[in-house]
Amino acid sequence: xxxxxxxxxxxxxxxxxxxxxxxxxxxxxxxxxxxxxxxxxxxxxxxxxxxxxxxxxxxxxxxxxxxxxxxxxxxxxxxxxxxxxxxxxxxxxxxxxxxxxxxxxxxxxxxxxxxxxxxxxxxxxxxxxxxxxxxxxxxxxxxxxxxxxxxxxxxxxxxxxxxxxxxxxxxxxxxxxxxxxxxxxxxxxxxxxxxxxxx
Ligand SMILES: [Zn+2]
Numbered sequence: 001x002x003x004x005x006x007x008x009x010x011x012x013x014x015x016x017x018x019x020x021x022x023x024x025x026x027x028x029x030x031x032x033x034x035x036x037x038x039x040x041x042x043x044x045x046x047x048x049x050x051x052x053x054x055x056x057x058x059x060x061x062x063x064x065x066x067x068x069x070x071x072x073x074x075x076x077x078x079x080x081x082x083x084x085x086x087x088x089x090x091x092x093x094x095x096x097x098x099x100x101x102x103x104x105x106x107x108x109x110x111x112x113x114x115x116x117x118x119x120x121x122x123x124x125x126x127x128x129x130x131x132x133x134x135x136x137x138x139x140x141x142x143x144x145x146x147x148x149x150x151x152x153x154x155x156x157x158x159x160x161x162x163x164x165x166x167x168x169x170x171x172x173x174x175x176x177x178x179x180x181x182x183x184x185x186x187x188x189x190x191x192x193x194x195x196x197x198x199x
Contacts, residue, residue: 060107060124062089079103081140087111091183098192111151132166141169147183171198
């Protein structure tokens, strides 16, 4: 019932996570009511999204294309001896919001999931080990802030074993996190408590 340009956009938007055909149709009809200049702006930021961003060379957070390091790694006020291990960039946001964590991060880019064929070689684990070897000042603590799921626990155990020879303190988020929950959806208070009670 729609012209082909509308159908094409609905089909593209429907491929996005958590957007079904219904939501995609609503979005497209909404876009039709916007000014042409707004649509031009939207399409140009989408077009340059990838070329304008890259991964931080130290922690693999996102950063500007002309910056080797992300704003967190560049911030000299942060505690450079503490590194918090997270699954993906999204997990940094709630940890930053707690206002309690002042160390650095290391983004793994996923979790080990043997069932889905996701082995450790796909994650930034080699890079973590390399980082621990060369970091100056030396890293004193690695906090595992991975989701309390089977994949999260498997990944934590795997990396903890690799870190043993370094004699670095390792800790995991503590109380308040229910088993199976995804860190992405945990509120700041729970996360602050989990950080404070890490063990
Ligand atoms: Zn960084």
